[in-house]
Amino acid sequence: MPRYSPVGGQQSNHPYPNLQLRQPRCLRVQAGRRSPGSGSASSATAGGRTRPEFKAPRKSGPPSSAPLPSQTPNNPVQEPVELPSLGWMWQVGGGSSRGDAGGGSPASRPMPSAVSTVANLYEDRIKAKKSLGQNFLTDDSVLQDIVAAAAVGPHDLVLEVGPGTGNLTKHLLARGARVTAVEKDDTLYGRLQEEYREVAELTLVHGDAIKVGLEDIIRGMIQQERPDLDPVSEEDSAAAAAGPATAPDAPPPTAAAAGRGRPSGRRAAARKVKVVANLPYNITKDLLLLLLPLGDLISDLHIMIQHEAAVRLTERTPGGPEWRAANIRTLFYCTPRYRFRISRLKYDPVPGVDGALVTFSLLPPGSRPEVPSERGFHTLVSKAFSERRKKMRNSVQPLHTSDQVEAALAACGLNVDARAQDLTLEQFVSLSWQLHRQQVEAGLGLLRPQQPEDQPEGQPEAEQS
């Protein structure tokens, strides 16, 4: 199979008019073989690198706030978009690129197209693995739209999960971001490591994103980047996560009180990471469970997920069959937004469903709704939705009795026959406080010293033990 190069008219209207295929220097890494330097399951490979050999992006395109060629559920027609000229030159193995932003030194090479990178993979007899959700994006204009929607800019810290071919990675780098990318696949990791070994702006991590310790990796990214700033202290983080101290039966605090204990705005803002990823669909749920609570470290997530799942997850109104525990959990931690639809034809191999880009703007811990216990709140919500057709007073048993739930719903001004799908996030929060209050009152009743009026009638005091 000839190597695919859009040069020569194989792909019209390509965003990189001067595009040439990078010279072949592909590794033939056998699946399962560890590539050099990847001794452990989570080895970062930044160490020992020379300084960057690639050029800063030339800022000649429209600002990142340029209108998106969005294709939303309500706007299925793709609008034409003016594509920015990246001017980023591929410099693997070349001479110094400093001060030569796209001028074309003999050693520099234009960015390879997404489609040629995927084609080269196949030419090297590397098959996409279904088990790892390997459906590679092959359209550079879509990749550009993604990094524009994520508003990635120079010096941003970006975590990418599943770089695979590196096609999204190179667009992130082209915007001047510092990227840490976690790849599970041995073969693709090996190729990336080889191809980007002189790009200091990219740190590759080999491992399973769910198990590799993403929170520590993100903390490391922030600390490495801003050694001039004090690290967020454990106390700051704990205070922010816990929110203001309240008595167990106290009512939810006011917004002003809820703000106490947050890390200072400047420090928090200066230290956050963006997550941008074309995720394998089978890890979306676990990854969101891991990352959504990290609003003290992450500003926003921009991830590609199945179109149908994206529509469900960005729903804001209760009442329908699509309203689930995941909606309450998502809204608890962030503001989700459906950005645009991505045709399945933009991926290779072509999956059975379209994709969509969703942005999750994370709330810092101090801005989340105040609840008696975060874990208890999510347990209540999961239980309530576990049997959707049941009324809440039945579905949350044995956490709470039906009498308790009825009383709590009534105290919140809600229908005592309500089902989980009828409640908003705010109503779940109120309900959790009412149930908590009941438990505290019941607990106080148990601990109260026995009073004479508690004694059964006609029983002599001496028989009490």
Ligand SMILES: C[S@@+](CC[C@H](N)C(=O)[O-])C[C@H]1O[C@@H](n2cnc3c(N)ncnc32)[C@H](O)[C@@H]1O
């Ligand atoms: C849908 S492909 C995306 C590839 C590339 N970023 C793109 O946009 O074309 C998903 C990538 O995630 C990798 N992957 C799958 N499961 C993973 C996991 N648990 N942790 C890290 N990477 C994983 C796959 O090997 C693959 O490279």
